[in-house]
Amino acid sequence: MMLTKEAESARERIANALSRVARMRDDGGRVLVDLPIMYPSGAMVVVEVEINRGKCFVSDMGSGLVEAEFAAAESFYAPAAKEAAEDFSVSFDGHSMFALWVPETATESAIICVANASCKAAAEAVRRAAEAKSKHRNEQIFERISTVFGPKNVAKEAEVTGRHAKWNAHNVIALPKGGRAVFEFMSKSPVSVSSKFLMFTDIREANPSFSLNAVVKSIDTLDDKAQMVGDVANIVSLNASDEDFIRYARAA
Incomplete structure (x- = not known):
């Protein structure tokens, strides 16, 4: 041809x-x-x-x-x-x-x-490697919030139902009057950021009264894309005070 x-x-x-x-x-x-x-x-x-x-x-x-x-x-x-x-x-x-x-x-x-x-x-x-690091950090967070809120009120892992999917959430606190707070470790890697953004967005649409919190090693090191998680959850420093953890847990 x-x-x-x-x-x-x-x-x-x-x-x-x-x-x-x-x-x-x-x-x-x-x-x-x-x-x-x-x-x-x-x-x-x-x-x-x-x-x-x-x-x-x-x-x-x-x-x-x-x-x-x-x-x-x-x-x-x-x-x-x-x-x-x-x-x-x-x-x-x-x-x-x-x-x-x-x-x-x-x-x-x-x-x-x-x-x-x-x-x-x-x-x-x-x-x-990221999963292992995240697991270690979530264990640290669990120990921290168990001390603050009492071990009977904190679950290391719990299934949380979002609008479209069910999520295996970490460090879930049972608050008075049926409220719940979630403290998930988030690294600054794009994979971690995107997965937490997706998770928090879905949970928030089904549970607007939940307090959703991304716990990071350092807020100052997060880039602009990672900061977008702040649109759907609180961003908490791993070194925040006990009072800050209590305040974020109560803030839906």
Whole structure:
């Protein structure tokens, strides 16, 4: 089929765009491929590719582990990497994610699978680290408010029904006259902020009398997006006084 000049021009623009999305470069004799796959930090995935005698070797060069180390999640990386390697049918040696001497005709698949496995492992390690940190912080908050309000009045976890969903809320206080207050730890990570914003919004629509509180390590370090949680909940410092906790618990 003959293509019009406009169609040919469009295909050329698309080809040029794709060449910029993913690119190959030489690094001291190594062939590296930059890919449009993003780690949790925003860095792009880079893999090393070697082809020899009809076989190819692809490795993330340990970049997934480095990504986890940047987020203080390295202790969670190995289990996550083993699972990701199995999901994408590649290998993990404790440091790097790689595909070992696969047929040259499967080079594209090897590059995609190694890159995605590396990214998934890093993201899962960061998520597990964040969950562990959140659990520890919520335990601290529980001890704190149990002292202030009395252990009989505080539940470490409780199911709270929102307008659209049921939520596993932490540090739920039973107040006089049937009121309730929730004190959830929130880190400054986008995942934590967005999940708490969604949770508090849904609960507030169904329970306008509830006191909803996001407890943070430092209010001053929250960016503008994290401050938006203040539209649906109180933002409380982890180091707030007992009087502040009581005041926020009573403020719907």
